Amino acid sequence: WEMYMEIKQLLKQGFSQTKIAEKLGVSRTTVYRHLKRSPSEMEEWVDSLQYKKKKLDPYKELILSWLRMHPDMSAAQVYDWLLEK
Template sequence: MEKLITYNEIHRLRKEGFSNSAIAKKLKISRNRVIEYGKMTPDEFYLFAISLQSRGKKLDPFREKILEWLKEHPDLSGAQVFDWLEEKLEFSSVSEGTVRNYVNELRESYHIPKVISEREFSAVPELPMGQQIQVDFGQTKVPKLDGTYIRLYFIGFILAHSRYKYVEWLDRPFRANDLIRMHENAFHYFEGMSKNTSV
């Protein structure tokens, strides 16, 4: 019933001229969910809703644990939940996309909107050589030869004094073991460790 209300609200707001992002914000659901429901006809949505009721999901045994994580950390992303399932519960039988969809459904069902953490920026004081490495993360979309795009994720290490840089890239979100390996690679590249590391 709740999904039906959401489906009807999405189509009502679309007719009133609201964008997918605006609808997602109003209904406190993901933009992907708005797009997914927005493409369905009433008959398609009915079959979809029936299929959800009649099938179990691989992540159902971890439902309570995932809910616990989301309630404690409202800014948790689907990618982070995917990592925690692998690292904390040693479960890796589903794709990251499946986890992301499951997380979005739990957020919608239990009214747990994703909290966007605002980053605070401040000037870093000039430090002597060897005192500090700054670490930052980012992502970008780059074109492929077939005209489609791929999202790439990167981590950058910068020596605070000399601004000497080291960067690594991945075609998926970082996991904890990636970050450990990349830190070790950066220290090897710089031929040593600084006294401090700031993120």
């Protein structure tokens, strides 16, 4: 959302889309994509990112219980244990 607002502001200041991309350190495609979206579409997109489910969400409590019992457990061990389950 912040980038969208920055792009709009820089556009109003007279910067070209190419210069905006350079200034923000993103690709021109990213700038074009943001400009295609209306403010309401942009807001919906940002909201959808906040509620995106993660692959490990169903295993969160299980992993946390393992880590409480074995605080020195490595990520590789957690992965192996998940594969066994």
